[in-house]
Structure formats: structure tokens, C-alpha cells
Amino acid sequence: MKLSSATFALGTLAGLLLATPAAAQDRPIGEPSAWAAEGEDENVVRYPPTPVRYGLVGGGVGMFGLSYGAGAIFASVYPNTPGIDSLYIPVAGPWIAMGRNECRYNDPDCGAILYVRGVLYALEGIAQLGGLALITEALVMTTEAPEGEEPTTEATFQLAPVVSPAMTGFGLTGTF
Numbered sequence: 001m002k003l004s005s006a007t008f009a010l011g012t013l014a015g016l017l018l019a020t021p022a023a024a025q026d027r028p029i030g031e032p033s034a035w036a037a038e039g040e041d042e043n044v045v046r047y048p049p050t051p052v053r054y055g056l057v058g059g060g061v062g063m064f065g066l067s068y069g070a071g072a073i074f075a076s077v078y079p080n081t082p083g084i085d086s087l088y089i090p091v092a093g094p095w096i097a098m099g100r101n102e103c104r105y106n107d108p109d110c111g112a113i114l115y116v117r118g119v120l121y122a123l124e125g126i127a128q129l130g131g132l133a134l135i136t137e138a139l140v141m142t143t144e145a146p147e148g149e150e151p152t153t154e155a156t157f158q159l160a161p162v163v164s165p166a167m168t169g170f171g172l173t174g175t176f
Contacts, residue, residue: 010151047144057137064090064131071124074136080104087124094125 071087071094078084084101086093098121103110157174 007012047142048147050143053138053141053143056134056141059137060131060134060138063134064128067131087121091125091128094121094128095123098125113173136166 068090075084077086079105082102083097086096086100089096099116101114101118101121103114155174157172160171160173162169162171
């Protein structure tokens with residue numbers, strides 16, 4: 001059964017008309033912020049604690065590993081499928097496989113399976129990119145210092161040896 005473009009347009013229009021709009025709601029004046037600790041200025045910028053990194057790295061590695069592993073398993077189970085050998089390449093493999101997606105030589109009229117395979121390749125590629133994005137976010141995000149650890153405000157200087165093919169000597173390094 002084929003759906004006409006008019007049916008699709010009516011369904012889309014109904015979805016747009018029946019959906020409720022999202023609205024950001026302002027906090028009423030005088031009500032404390034949910035993130036501010038008691039007695040703390042509500043305009044203070046707060047960052048997540050350091051252990052959040054470990055969960056993000058774990059989630060990213062898990063997401064990337066599961067999607068890559070699933071693709072590698074399917075590539076080994078169905079080796080005669082055109083383009084599926086590209087799934088052994090991390091991150092770029094699903095996108096390469098999508099470009100090389102075609103019917104098998106013994107099934108020239110494969111029908112909808114071609115489109116299903118294309119969607120699965122896209123989902124695998126998105127999952128791998130999402131896993132890498134989580135890992136990257138965990139590595140570059142700003143976190144709060146651990147409890148009880150105060151940032152140092154005093155400057156420190158240190159003499160360090162410098163040895164290179166052109167010179168030998170001492171250098172002054174420091175933190176301030």
C-alpha cells in the first residue's frame with residue numbers, strides 16, 4: 001500500500017497543529033535558584049565535579065565499542081554483502097559502506113533491504129560519532145576542584161636546565 005503525498009502532508013500538518021510549543025520558563029523573582037547552595041550567590045558559575053569525567057568516558061567508550069563491535073560482527077557474518085567490509089574501519093567505515101551499498105550479485109532485485117541496510121549504516125555511524133563526542137567532551141570539559149582543595153594564588157619560580165644542539169644553560173620557569 002502506497003501513501004500519497006497528500007496523506008503525508010495532512011499527517012505532518014496535524015502533528016504541527018496538535019503539538020504543544022516548548023517554552024523556557026523564567027524563575028519567579030525572589031525564588032532561589034535550584035543550583036545555588038543555601039546562602040550562595042545564584043549568579044556564581046558552577047561546574048560539574050571531576051568524577052563526572054569517568055562516567056562520560058565510560059559511556060563514550062561503551063557507545064563507540066558497541067556500535068563498532070556490532071558492525072564488525074555483521075561484516076564477518078555476512079562477508080558477501082557489497083560494501084560491508086568497510087565496517088572494519090572505525091568512524092568512517094559506516095559512511096563508506098553506505099556509499100558502496102548495492103544489491104548482491106545473486107539478488108539483483110533486493111528491494112527494501114537496500115534501504116534498511118543504508119539506515120543501519122547511518123545509525124551505526126551516528127553512534128560511533130556520538131561515542132567519540134562523549135569521550136572528547138569528557139577530556140576537555142571544565143570541572144570543579146575537589147572538596148578541600150583551594151587554588152593557589154602565590155607565584156612559584158624554578159630554575160631548570162636547558163640543553164639543545166645550539167646552546168646549554170639554565171632557564172627560569174614558573175607558575176603565577
